[in-house]
Amino acid sequence: MTVCKDETLRASRRRVLTTGAAALAAPFILIPGRARGAGKVVVVNFGGSMGSAKQQAIYTPFTRETGIEVVVVPGPDLAKIRAQVQSRDVEWDVVDLLDAWVPAGARLGLLEPIDEKIVDRSGCIPFARHDFAVGGSIYAGGIAFPTDRLGGKVAMTWPDFWNVAGIPGRRGLRNRVTDTLEIALMGDGVAPKDVYPCDVERAFKALDRIKPAVSHWIAQTAQTVSLIQSNETDFTFTYTTRVKDMQRAGVPMGYSFKQNLLGVGWAGVLKGTPRKEAAMRLCAYIAKKDRQVELANLSVDAPCYVDALAKVDPEARKWMPDVGDPNNLFVNAEWWDTRVDDLTRRFKEWLLA
Numbered sequence: 001m002t003v004c005k006d007e008t009l010r011a012s013r014r015r016v017l018t019t020g021a022a023a024l025a026a027p028f029i030l031i032p033g034r035a036r037g038a039g040k041v042v043v044v045n046f047g048g049s050m051g052s053a054k055q056q057a058i059y060t061p062f063t064r065e066t067g068i069e070v071v072v073v074p075g076p077d078l079a080k081i082r083a084q085v086q087s088r089d090v091e092w093d094v095v096d097l098l099d100a101w102v103p104a105g106a107r108l109g110l111l112e113p114i115d116e117k118i119v120d121r122s123g124c125i126p127f128a129r130h131d132f133a134v135g136g137s138i139y140a141g142g143i144a145f146p147t148d149r150l151g152g153k154v155a156m157t158w159p160d161f162w163n164v165a166g167i168p169g170r171r172g173l174r175n176r177v178t179d180t181l182e183i184a185l186m187g188d189g190v191a192p193k194d195v196y197p198c199d200v201e202r203a204f205k206a207l208d209r210i211k212p213a214v215s216h217w218i219a220q221t222a223q224t225v226s227l228i229q230s231n232e233t234d235f236t237f238t239y240t241t242r243v244k245d246m247q248r249a250g251v252p253m254g255y256s257f258k259q260n261l262l263g264v265g266w267a268g269v270l271k272g273t274p275r276k277e278a279a280m281r282l283c284a285y286i287a288k289k290d291r292q293v294e295l296a297n298l299s300v301d302a303p304c305y306v307d308a309l310a311k312v313d314p315e316a317r318k319w320m321p322d323v324g325d326p327n328n329l330f331v332n333a334e335w336w337d338t339r340v341d342d343l344t345r346r347f348k349e350w351l352l353a
Contacts, residue, residue: 169234177347
């Protein structure tokens with residue numbers, strides 16, 4: 001999908017795709033009794049700067065307009081959601097969801113279907129619509145590069161990134177199969193619209209070709225830009241907000257908005273919540289175009305409405321992807337849902353080979 005998100009938020013957004021079903025065994029945390037009262041809704045988000053932006057753009061004005069208090073609790077977790085729903089002791093109402101949690105939550109019966117009589121999503125892009133979740137924002141990842149070396153010859157697309165002979169330089173990729181598989185296919189010339197269903201064998205063959213040029217398989221998001229800053233690599237996959245932070249700090253670094261990978265920041269309502277109507281009203285507020293514009297101004301993540309971009313402040317808008325551009329790729333969590341464990345194992349073995 002960083003105001004700018006901290007490492008906790010970015011790691012959380014992707015960690016689910018590398019942990020798999022094992023995470024579902026974790027215990028859940030009880031919420032203080034005051035959060036159970038009438039006229040309140042318990043919201044669980046990832047905190048950080050995005051949490052602060054949501055407080056300002058969504059939660060505070062929602063309470064002001066409806067009189068419903070929003071009690072914010074940190075630490076969304078799919079295992080805790082499952083434990084609460086299955087024990088029929090639902091403490092949380094609205095929870096921020098990672099891309100992959102949406103199909104998993106729907107498949108496992110952990111989420112209430114979105115009440116279309118309450119939640120108006122007219123005009124929302126299809127990629128940010130789901131029967132069991134509301135899209136609240138869109139984040140982007142693409143290619144970062146230094147602007148003070150390489151003679152201005154830089155990789156702007158994934159085929160450029162794979163063209164090591166024509167565009168020399170050290171490459172950096174994440175040490176996870178998610179995102180990397182899609183990047184490899186685009187690097188091999190697959191159009192974004194044709195990436196899914198992923199041709200796994202073709203992707204691994206493309207990775208075989210780029211592997212000798214990869215100086216770092218990067219574990220931490222912060223390293224995707226710090227390695228460029230310290231001249232330890234030249235091109236990496238990173239997020240718009242990371243490069244924005246670097247530029248603000250005076251670091252000579254650029255970013256390509258071509259062939260970006262896009263992810264959605266979702267919100268869902270737990271199955272069996274005793275405050276379902278209030279939770280749906282908050283989801284309706286999250287889906288409001290003007291609230292998403294305000295959130296975009298604060299977070300520099302894009303709204304889920306194509307026409308809303310024109311209403312975002314220009315300074316923030318320049319860091320947002322064009323959500324209607326067919327050259328960008330929305331990550332398909334439905335495709336990954338039942339495949340991530342096997343492909344993660346294969347990728348780890350490939351890295352060691």
